[in-house]
Amino acid sequence: MSFWDEKITIGNRSFGRFIGGPLDGITDSPFRQLVRDFSKDELLYTEMRHVRCVAHDKGAQKALRFEQFERPLNFQFAANAVEGVQEACERVLAAGVDAIDLNIGCPARNVIGSGSGSALMADLARLEGIVKAFRAAVPLPFTVKIRAGFKEKNAIEVARMLEDCGADAIAIHPRLQTQRFEGRPDYAYAAEVKRAVSIPVILSGGVVNFKTAQMVYEQTGADAFLIGRGIWGKPWKLQELQAHARGEQYIIDNEMVLRYALKHLDNLISYYGPHGVFIFRKHLPFYVRGHKEATSVRRQLLATSQVDEVKETLLTFFGV
Numbered sequence: 001m002s003f004w005d006e007k008i009t010i011g012n013r014s015f016g017r018f019i020g021g022p023l024d025g026i027t028d029s030p031f032r033q034l035v036r037d038f039s040k041d042e043l044l045y046t047e048m049r050h051v052r053c054v055a056h057d058k059g060a061q062k063a064l065r066f067e068q069f070e071r072p073l074n075f076q077f078a079a080n081a082v083e084g085v086q087e088a089c090e091r092v093l094a095a096g097v098d099a100i101d102l103n104i105g106c107p108a109r110n111v112i113g114s115g116s117g118s119a120l121m122a123d124l125a126r127l128e129g130i131v132k133a134f135r136a137a138v139p140l141p142f143t144v145k146i147r148a149g150f151k152e153k154n155a156i157e158v159a160r161m162l163e164d165c166g167a168d169a170i171a172i173h174p175r176l177q178t179q180r181f182e183g184r185p186d187y188a189y190a191a192e193v194k195r196a197v198s199i200p201v202i203l204s205g206g207v208v209n210f211k212t213a214q215m216v217y218e219q220t221g222a223d224a225f226l227i228g229r230g231i232w233g234k235p236w237k238l239q240e241l242q243a244h245a246r247g248e249q250y251i252i253d254n255e256m257v258l259r260y261a262l263k264h265l266d267n268l269i270s271y272y273g274p275h276g277v278f279i280f281r282k283h284l285p286f287y288v289r290g291h292k293e294a295t296s297v298r299r300q301l302l303a304t305s306q307v308d309e310v311k312e313t314l315l316t317f318f319g320v
């Protein structure tokens with residue numbers, strides 16, 4: 001069996017090496033439902049939700065509104081205190097998930113401003129308390145998503161601490177908070193983090209096809225790969241990666257792209273209501289990308305909020 005066919009073990013569960021990563025506002029329930037048409041067993045992260053909101057019911061209903069067939073799901077939290085961790089986890093566990101993740105990699109100003117996200121990587125005493133609170137509250141696999149560091153690299157120290165506190169796996173996006181999502185990920189540093197711990201290390205950053213997955217594996221020795229921007233507008237991406245890992249061809253034709261663009265639009269409307277047509281606007285460029293008339297069709301579709309018109313334009317565009 002090749003490296004790529006083997007599963008990784010996170011706590012008491014096993015998953016494929018390609019994992020659907022969290023993209024706030026993108027990998028929501030309507031999108032994850034599309035992914036499940038192609039990949040039944042791969043782990044998918046939810047978008048990040050703050051412990052405070054889930055524990056106190058502010059937005060909890062929305063965060064917990066997903067379909068059981070979206071599982072296996074790794075529900076991602078942000079936190080800045082131990083208060084509420086137990087209650088928030090209880091709610092999420094009751095909704096039915098397969099793992100819980102703490103995000104200490106988020107660089108967003110509004111998140112780090114409250115001491116959550118990547119700010120926690122520079123506050124180890126507070127981080128340790130929060131991680132222990134999660135570990136005590138989560139009887140399922142518990143993972144933590146980190147960066148290379150906040151303003152300075154300290155992921156090795158953080159990873160060791162997470163392992164000592166009982167985390168079952170670490171996902172590392174090897175950039176500093178200051179780099180946000182730009183610049184080359186520091187794969188050499190991720191390799192040092194991998195060597196420093198014995199729990200699985202999942203690499204996040206720059207894996208968009210099988211060639212990049214192989215390159216990142218060679219440079220980091222990571223156990224699994226979190227696919228972020230590479231899955232946007234390509235709900236078949238995890239299946240495609242697996243096919244290429246087996247040396248098989250994988251072809252997605254225009255008809256399939258059209259079918260999934262339309263299904264995405266329908267899913268957004270049934271989940272968010274009529275507003276779904278506006279949300280579709282940020283996904284549309286990814287479905288038409290690479291086509292000659294992509295710019296003009298995008299412009300045309302941005303000018304309408306009529307669902308039928310959007311569908312008609314897409315049908316004409318793809319010529320199906």
Ligand SMILES: Cc1cc2nc3c(=O)[nH]c(=O)nc-3n(C[C@H](O)[C@H](O)[C@H](O)COP(=O)(O)O)c2cc1C
Pocket residue numbers: 021022023024025026047048076103105106145173181204205206207226227228229230
């Ligand atoms: C629009 C956007 C939203 C994101 N939202 C989240 C999030 O909610 N939680 C998280 O841990 N990471 C989030 N990330 C980071 C990604 O999961 C990933 O770590 C990063 O984009 C690098 O991987 P990539 O090159 O595969 O995209 C987000 C990134 C982008 C671009």
